[in-house]
Amino acid sequence: xxxxxxxxxxxxxxxxxxxxxxxxxxxxxxxxxxxxxxxxxxxxxxxxxxxxxxxxxxxxxxxxxxxxxxxxxxxxxxxxxxxxxxxxxxxxxxxxxxxxxxxxxxxxxxxxxxxxxxxxxxxxxxxxxxxxxxxxxxxxxxxxxxxxxxxxxxxxxxxxxxxxxxxxxxxxxxxxxxxxxxxxxxxxxxxxxxxxxxxxxxxxxxxxxxxxxxxxxxxxxxxxxxxxxxxxxxxxxxxxxxxxxxxxxxxxxxxxxxxxxxxxxxxxxxxxxxxxxxxxxxxxxxxxxxxxxxxxxxxxxxxxxxxxxxxxxxxxxxxxxxxxxxxxxxxxxxxxxxxxxxxxxxxxxxxxxxxxxxxxxxxxxxxxxxxxxx
Amino acid sequence: xxxxxxxxxxxxxxxxxxxxxxxxxxxxxxxxxxxxxxxxxxxxxxxxxxxxxxxxxxxxxxxxxxxxxxxxxxxxxxxxxxxxxxxxxxxxxxxxxxxxxxxxxxxxxxxxxxxxxxxxxxxxxxxxxxxxxxxxxxxxxxxxxxxxxxxxxxxxxxxxxxxxxxxxxxxxxxxxxxxxxxxxxxxxxxxxxxxxxxxxxxxxxxxxxxxxxxxxxxxxxxxxxxxxxxxxxxxxxxxxxxxxxxxxxxxxxxxxxxxxxxxxxxxxxxxxxxxxxxxxxxxxxxxxxxxxxxxxxxxxxxxxxxxxxxxxxxxxxxxxxxxxxxxxxxxxxxxxxxxxxxxxxxxxxxxxxxxxxxxxxxxxxxxxxxxxxx
Numbered sequence: 001x002x003x004x005x006x007x008x009x010x011x012x013x014x015x016x017x018x019x020x021x022x023x024x025x026x027x028x029x030x031x032x033x034x035x036x037x038x039x040x041x042x043x044x045x046x047x048x049x050x051x052x053x054x055x056x057x058x059x060x061x062x063x064x065x066x067x068x069x070x071x072x073x074x075x076x077x078x079x080x081x082x083x084x085x086x087x088x089x090x091x092x093x094x095x096x097x098x099x100x101x102x103x104x105x106x107x108x109x110x111x112x113x114x115x116x117x118x119x120x121x122x123x124x125x126x127x128x129x130x131x132x133x134x135x136x137x138x139x140x141x142x143x144x145x146x147x148x149x150x151x152x153x154x155x156x157x158x159x160x161x162x163x164x165x166x167x168x169x170x171x172x173x174x175x176x177x178x179x180x181x182x183x184x185x186x187x188x189x190x191x192x193x194x195x196x197x198x199x200x201x202x203x204x205x206x207x208x209x210x211x212x213x214x215x216x217x218x219x220x221x222x223x224x225x226x227x228x229x230x231x232x233x234x235x236x237x238x239x240x241x242x243x244x245x246x247x248x249x250x251x252x253x254x255x256x257x258x259x260x261x262x263x264x265x266x267x268x269x270x271x272x273x274x275x276x277x278x279x280x281x282x283x284x285x286x287x288x289x290x291x292x293x294x295x296x297x298x299x300x301x302x303x304x305x306x307x308x309x310x311x312x313x314x315x316x317x318x319x320x321x322x323x324x325x326x327x328x329x330x331x332x333x334x335x336x337x338x339x340x341x342x343x344x345x346x347x348x349x350x351x352x353x354x355x356x357x358x359x360x361x362x363x364x365x366x367x368x369x370x371x372x373x374x
Numbered sequence: 375x376x377x378x379x380x381x382x383x384x385x386x387x388x389x390x391x392x393x394x395x396x397x398x399x400x401x402x403x404x405x406x407x408x409x410x411x412x413x414x415x416x417x418x419x420x421x422x423x424x425x426x427x428x429x430x431x432x433x434x435x436x437x438x439x440x441x442x443x444x445x446x447x448x449x450x451x452x453x454x455x456x457x458x459x460x461x462x463x464x465x466x467x468x469x470x471x472x473x474x475x476x477x478x479x480x481x482x483x484x485x486x487x488x489x490x491x492x493x494x495x496x497x498x499x500x501x502x503x504x505x506x507x508x509x510x511x512x513x514x515x516x517x518x519x520x521x522x523x524x525x526x527x528x529x530x531x532x533x534x535x536x537x538x539x540x541x542x543x544x545x546x547x548x549x550x551x552x553x554x555x556x557x558x559x560x561x562x563x564x565x566x567x568x569x570x571x572x573x574x575x576x577x578x579x580x581x582x583x584x585x586x587x588x589x590x591x592x593x594x595x596x597x598x599x600x601x602x603x604x605x606x607x608x609x610x611x612x613x614x615x616x617x618x619x620x621x622x623x624x625x626x627x628x629x630x631x632x633x634x635x636x637x638x639x640x641x642x643x644x645x646x647x648x649x650x651x652x653x654x655x656x657x658x659x660x661x662x663x664x665x666x667x668x669x670x671x672x673x674x675x676x677x678x679x680x681x682x683x684x685x686x687x688x689x690x691x692x693x694x695x696x697x698x699x700x701x702x703x704x705x706x707x708x709x710x711x712x713x714x715x716x717x718x719x720x721x722x723x724x725x726x727x728x729x730x731x732x733x734x735x736x737x738x739x740x741x742x743x744x745x746x747x748x
Contacts, residue, residue, distance in 0.1 A: 319412065
């Protein structure tokens with residue numbers, strides 16, 4: 001089914017809403033844990049449901065290489081393959097291909113690259129990306145875009161953006177050729193150039209999209225630059241459709257973007273940080289590998305009610321991490337995702353109560369106070 | 375509390391019983407998953423309870439090195455440290471120390487070895503082992519024994535066994551010096567020499583033990599030799615106390631030992647095999663890494679009702695394994711432990727019904743038939 005969005009509350013530029021897609025309802029602002037290879041690393045679906053996860057992101061690039069679309073399609077799609085009953089958004093594969101740098105070649109047709117799995121040459125055109133995503137049967141698919149390098153001068157960013165817009169049109173045409181299982185989102189590009197961003201949005205809006213994303217951010221730019229781009233482009237994005245900021249980010253980045261009208265987020269940070277022992281707390285990130293936790297009988301975060309914090313000490317988690325125990329990755333991941341999903345819930349409640357800005361101020365003040373004390 | 379054992383059924387030499395220890399009841403024949411570093415690798419306690427796990431084994435050697443007894447004792451013991459509410463048996467540390475080979479030196483006092491963690495010299499005497507196990511507050515502790523090399527001629531095996539018996543007496547004295555939290559088991563040694571095994575048992579029985587183990591098997595000896603030793607020694611072991619065959623083994627080894635009167639088992643096989651993609655089924659072990667499973671939509675074992683088999687295909691599990699995904703280790707471990715614990719349940723039921731031998735025959739015949747077909 002085509003994604004349907006309704007706003008339930010606004011508070012300044014911040015919005016709370018409900019996005020209905022084929023596999024269920026997503027309350028926004030929403031965070032999407034990343035399930036690279038058909039699994040959110042270390043988690044079962046039931047654990048993710050228990051945390052309140054309503055949607056996960058699947059990586060087209062990784063899944064097309066391993067196990068490949070035929071295996072997933074034989075299961076009926078990515079949902080059945082990974083035993084995930086709620087919505088899935090798939091990316092286009094573009095971002096990962098562009099990250100290969102020297103191993104890829106871009107033409108108007110699309111991208112050709114050497115598979116990091118077996119070294120074979122692989123082609124990814126807008127049509128290829130759509131065929132993969134249609135094969136995965138995701139609820140939300142993303143148009144293939146040309147990821148502008150950072151930094152990029154105006155001419156380079158313009159050329160890249162204009163190619164992205166031609167690819168967006170090809171993605172749109174191919175996705176809608178047959179009966180699509182979900183909906184396709186377009187992606188605004190244009191680097192750090194506000195005028196290009198607006199031109200990109202204008203070009204996209206010549207076609208019909210059930211949602212739009214802002215791509216090409218979280219690529220190493222300073223925070224102010226990212227916020228400037230959001231403040232330039234978001235007010236012109238259709239208010240009746242969800243807005244997705246791709247690849248962002250830290251809790252404070254998410255809060256800042258929500259205050260500027262963004263509805264959807266994805267990032268590997270909570271899951272990857274967890275596996276590296278970096279754990280989120282109300283007063284900042286702790287490194288569980290630090291010796292200071294060796295005999296610490298307290299939980300990661302005394303305010304957290306997740307399974308990990310209810311049952312395990314920092315000393316135990318540090319021990320598991322030192323011994324490279326899988327349970328350590330599990331418990332840390334569970335905690336970090338609980339932190340992110342609780343943050344999103346708090347943001348939705350704050351928006352509904354008309355105190356989004358106050359929530360953001362209090363959140364940042366508490367961390368700042370903890371840093372000042374430390 | 376001191377372990378209390380009662381037999382509930384016998385069937386030939388096979389026995390079913392109930393072992394009550396400080397943290398609960400263990401139905402025998404019992405299999406103890408191995409929790410080396412204070413975690414059964416990849417599993418939460420709740421998952422293990424769900425499989426029917428009634429007792430886990432903790433490794434004294436590993437835990438004394440990481441995180442060390444003070445950290446665990448600060449939690450109140452190993453149960454609290456690892457959030458495990460059911461019984462724990464700890465080994466003596468001897469087996470792992472003896473496996474260090476060139477890095478250890480044995481004297482009458484005990485063993486000195488280089489820590490594989492930080493290279494420091496560590497001492498493990500019978501008294502040290504007891505102090506560690508008392509600090510861990512396990513329900514069942516094991517006497518420190520000298521692990522006889524395999525193969526060992528009669529003179530070498532005798533010397534080793536006699537040292538083990540002196541260490542057993544020292545273990546016994548130190549364990550009972552204060553109020554012990556559980557009970558201490560003695561270990562029969564003597565290599566592959568039946569007369570030495572009987573002499574070892576006789577020496578042990580000069581002291582009071584709530585249970586006895588057969589050690590020094592599963593060290594590379596042929597199956598017939600192991601069974602010959604069991605048939606020699608088990609009939610002379612007190613019938614009113616649990617008998618524990620250390621480190622065994624494959625499902626067929628467990629069945630054979632149960633038929634000869636063994637009540638308790640531990641082995642890393644189900645958990646280690648799982649992480650290597652070797653999965654147990656009613657018709658034998660499959661290797662999920664095999665290409666034949668690439669597009670296989672069937673579960674690991676159609677007869678298995680575990681979480682993994684109810685929700686995931688072989689194709690998905692193979693994919694997770696290829697991508698080194700933690701969820702793969704989890705799902706495989708869950709399945710293999712479900713297989714082992716179901717086997718123990720079936721054995722207990724078969725003994726109660728007086729059809730232990732028939733169960734064993736049917737079990738082995740089915741695997742043999744599958745091998746013949748394959």
